[in-house]
Amino acid sequence: MRRVLVLALGLAVGLTACARFQPVQRDRVAVGGGLSVMGSAVWNRFPVGVLGADAAWTQDGLPLDRVLFYVAHGDGTPLFEHGRDRRSLEYRANMTATEIADLWASELALAGNGDVRTGAPQPVRFAGLPGFRFDYSYANPSGLVFDGFVVGAATAKGLYLIAFAGTRAHHFLAYRSAAEHLIGSAEIAVE
Amino acid sequence: MRCRLACLVLWAVIGAGCAQDTARLAEGLRRTDAAPRIALMPMDILLSRVSAGGFSQPVADWMASADYNLTQALRQAAVERGLVLRSVDPAPAAAPGLRQAQLLQDAVQDAILLHHFGDARDRLPSKFGSLRWSLGPTARQLRDAVSADYALFVRLRDSYSSAGRRVLAVVSMVLVGMPLSGGQQVGIATLVDLRTGQVVWARALDRSTGDLRDPGPALETARLLLKDLPQ
Amino acid sequence: MRWISLTASAMTLLLALGGCSAGLPELVPRARPDIRSDEAGLWLVAAKSEAALQQAPTAISDPGLNRYVRGIACKVAGPYCPDIRVYLVREPGLDARMLPNGALQIGSGLLLRLRDEAQLAAVIGHELGHYVERHSFDKAWRQRVGSDIRAWLGVLAQGLAGGGGDAADALMPVRDGAFSSSQEIAADSIGLRQMTAAGYAPAAVVDFWHASVAELGERQSSIALRLLARHPAPGSRLDRLRTAVAAVAEPHAVRGYVRYQAALAPFxxxxxxxxxxxxxxxxxxxxxxxxxxxxxxxxxxxxxxxxxxxxxxxxxxxxxxxxxxxxxxxxxxxxxxxxxxxxxxxxxxxxxxxxxxxxxxxxxxxxxxxxxxxxxxxxxxxxxx
The missing domain is CATH 1.25.40.10 (Tetratricopeptide repeat domain)
Structure with a gap:
């Protein structure tokens, strides 16, 4: 009996220790690289990034909706991790928003998506810094269409981006305000 | 490392549980209607024959009979539970305007398979174990197209060992002591409230028995699929 | 131990590539496979892919361009015209593919690279060849037989030599591969026949492959690999094509350069x-x-x-x-x-x-x-x- 109890306890511990998705607290959450946002329990954190992001959050599952965080991205590093040596995919510290939006479109197309479109970048403030914002859309390899937007700023510590995407049929409209809330609450700590 | 070991144990326990149970009940459907109109959406069924080397070949006439058998069987199994399933003409359900709704429904089923029925490590903490997925406004489009309050979506993959694979399995067991996997029946059924878009019920199937090619076993599959469907 | 696996591989290769060649008869126009056949299963899966293709967000829906390409496809396909359905897709790189059921997907990258109508006719004719000769079915059959033989030899080799570690490898199905060189050569010859019959200059096919080989070059990029995966050995085929083209007389052969470039200009x-x-x-x-x-x-x-x-x-x-x-x-x-x-x-x-x-x-x-x-x-x- 005691052995069963120990096993059950072990399983419970194992469950929490090995869960791939972590809950998000309703509190300020450190994403990494000095970036923090106000969390909410509607989100789930995927610790290993998707598409080379430093963190990925989702509500219904990464194939349906996601917020990707890129923090302190340095000069000369590729935006997404492709595991290949492609200088033409590297982020450069002197890039403009126009060039970052182009890079974003390239990365999406190379990830196997079709009908990739990016909107014109607009100047906005992000985490209190002069930044930019652009919309984007694409169809995943099975043809499901996604809408999204990217907000970011280039700082002395590197590039910071928060990118939201959700299915055009439902998730984009359903979760965009939650994503806007994350972006609106973003702070970048200056050391 | 310890984490990996614990996970392995956990996975084995849960995996074994899955194989026995084959499916788990999601959440109850509160039935408010006297006679809810439930549309059985055109099913996504693939039947294949696995060759000795594990090469999987789709078989057209099996698929044709499986589609017929399972449709009949699901309707009967529903009647046994006091519900009426209405088949839907595939043409309007496959209209160009509904393509994204269909793709969304596929993706939501995938998400439910992964995050609700799949590996315990893939659970989403924000769901607290409950079935909270939605097709959003596309449900209303579907409702207009099929004139129903609920839609039942069924996706099944059924494979059968060829004669060659069965012989090889025996030889492999005798000579190498290694078993060969045989046919599989995996699938998912989801019931969507077309007024709200909410997925109100779901059931997954993953087992190495079942046969959709004959009406009898198809009825067994249908009963198993709809076992927990609220009455 | 080693000789067993060597013999196994050799036998697999021999059986899969040589002696067991199916030698399928050509499809007649308006042919449909018997529903009980293995081919019908391939067609059914292809029909699902085709349904997705019809409503793909990447589909090029412009009616003018579709009408234009379909017109050429119909001319080239001749009696097979009702069997071939053309889908234009926004996809960079050099690619066109024929599904087993006659759905022909043509990528925008290919359209961009073609010089004239005769080159388009050559590509369509080549893909038609894959359809008429049932190459997808033939390929699937070879893959299945190949994997069966590999599995049997794997289990026997493991059983007789003791140990079972590699048996799993032997039991894994082979991955989906390309058409064989002989299939490509067969498709080339049908393509040449059809485009010539439709009145197009066969020399266009040599120009096309010559330019394509030059473009793809030595470096095996992902784009080049994608094309070569479906169309192996373009270099050796080029010589064969040159000889075949030289043998075909072309009295009133059409290239259709101006017409083609005008149709493509807006895109x-x-x-x-x-x-x-x-x-x-x-x-x-x-x-x-x-x-x-x-x-x-x-x-x-x-x-x-x-x-x-x-x-x-x-x-x-x-x-x-x-x-x-x-x-x-x-x-x-x-x-x-x-x-x-x-x-x-x-x-x-x-x-x-x-x-x-x-x-x-x-x-x-x-x-x-x-x-x-x-x-x-x-x-x-x-x-x-």
Whole structure:
């Protein structure tokens, strides 16, 4: 009996220790690289990034909706991790928003998506810094269409981006305000 | 490392549980209607024959009979539970305007398979174990197209060992002591409230028995699929 | 132990490639496989892919271009016209594929690379060959037999030699592969027959492969691999094609250069942008050389040529980009985005004066551009002197 109890306890511990998705607290959450946002329990954190992001959050599952965080991205590093040596995919510290939006479109197309479109970048403030914002859309390899937007700023510590995407049929409209809330609450700590 | 070991144990326990149970009940459907109109959406069924080397070949006439058998069987199994399933003409359900709704429904089923029925490590903490997925406004489009309050979506993959694979399995067991996997029946059924878009019920199937090619076993599959469907 | 696996591989190869060749009869026009056949299963799965293709977000829906390509396909297919359904898809790179059920997918990257109607006819004829000769079915059959033999030999070898570690490898199915060289050669000959019968100049097929081999070059990029995975050994086939073409007389053969380029003109800029977006500068520059040889340099091609250099940004690339932008500006119909690109290059060189001038020209030409506010922000950020 005691052995069963120990096993059950072990399983419970194992469950929490090995869960791939972590809950998000309703509190300020450190994403990494000095970036923090106000969390909410509607989100789930995927610790290993998707598409080379430093963190990925989702509500219904990464194939349906996601917020990707890129923090302190340095000069000369590729935006997404492709595991290949492609200088033409590297982020450069002197890039403009126009060039970052182009890079974003390239990365999406190379990830196997079709009908990739990016909107014109607009100047906005992000985490209190002069930044930019652009919309984007694409169809995943099975043809499901996604809408999204990217907000970011280039700082002395590197590039910071928060990118939201959700299915055009439902998730984009359903979760965009939650994503806007994350972006609106973003702070970048200056050391 | 310890984490990996614990996970392995956990996975084995849960995996074994899955194989026995084959499916788990999601959440109850509160039935408010006297006679809810439930549309059985055109099913996504693939039947294949696995060759000795594990090469999987789709078989057209099996698929044709499986589609017929399972449709009949699901309707009967529903009647046994006091519900009426209405088949839907595939043409309007496959209209160009509904393509994204269909793709969304596929993706939501995938998400439910992964995050609700799949590996315990893939659970989403924000769901607290409950079935909270939605097709959003596309449900209303579907409702207009099929004139129903609920839609039942069924996706099944059924494979059968060829004669060659069965012989090889025996030889492999005798000579190498290694078993060969045989046919599989995996699938998912989801019931969507077309007024709200909410997925109100779901059931997954993953087992190495079942046969959709004959009406009898198809009825067994249908009963198993709809076992927990609220009455 | 080793000799067993060697023998096994050798036997598998022999059986799969040689003695067991199916030698399928050609499909007759309007043929449908018997529902009890293995081929019917392939067709059913293909029909599902086709349904997805019909409503794909990447589908090119322009009725004019679809009508034009379908017209040529019908002419080339002759009696098979009702069996072939053409789908145009926005997809960079050089690719066309025939599904077993007669659904023919043609990528925009291929349309961009073709010089004339005769080349399009050659590609369609070749793909028709895969359909008529049932190559998908033949390939699936070979793969199944190959995997069966491998599995049997694997289990027997493991059982007789003791140990079972590698048995799992032997039992894994082989991965989906390409058409064989002999299938490609068969498709080539049917393609040649059909395009000639439709009145097109067979020499076009040699031009097409010659230009394609030159473009793909030595370097095995992902794009080149994708094409070669489906169309192996273009080099050796080229010689065979040359001989075959030389034997065909062409009294009134048509190339249809002007007609083809006119049909493609409205889409060329978008298709070029798709290629640039992949950021394979070496490959894209070779593609652009090919297009310049075929059609000459216009403002659109010159602009995207400059874009390739700008996005690569190696040592002299900025100067090369500016050179091509300069050429584009001297040619008629230069795109508005030209001055924005010049501004971006100048800005990255810290040539603030020139950058400023270029951005201002862009804003003057397109004051309501969607990115006007952003460009103004760049102007505001730049140092004064």
């Amino acid at each position: 060329r800029a978008a298709f070029l942008a798709d290629e640039v977006r992949l950021r394979l500068p070496t490959e894209t520059l070779r593609l652009f050389e090919r297009l310049r040889r075929q059609q000459g340099l216009d403002a659109t091609l010159a602009f995207y040529w400059g874009e390739v250099y700008r996005l690569r940004g190696w040592k002299d690339d900025r100067q090369l980009a500016l050179k091509f932008y300069g050429e584009a500006s001297r040619l008629p119909n230069a795109p508005v985005a030209l001055d924005r690109s010049i501004g971006l290059v100048r800005r990255s060189e810290s040539d603030w004066l020139a950058a400023r001038a270029a951005f201002r020209r862009y804003l003057a030409a397109a004051p309501d551009a969607a990115d006007a506010a952003m460009i103004r922000a760049y102007l505001a950020e730049m140092p004064e002197a």
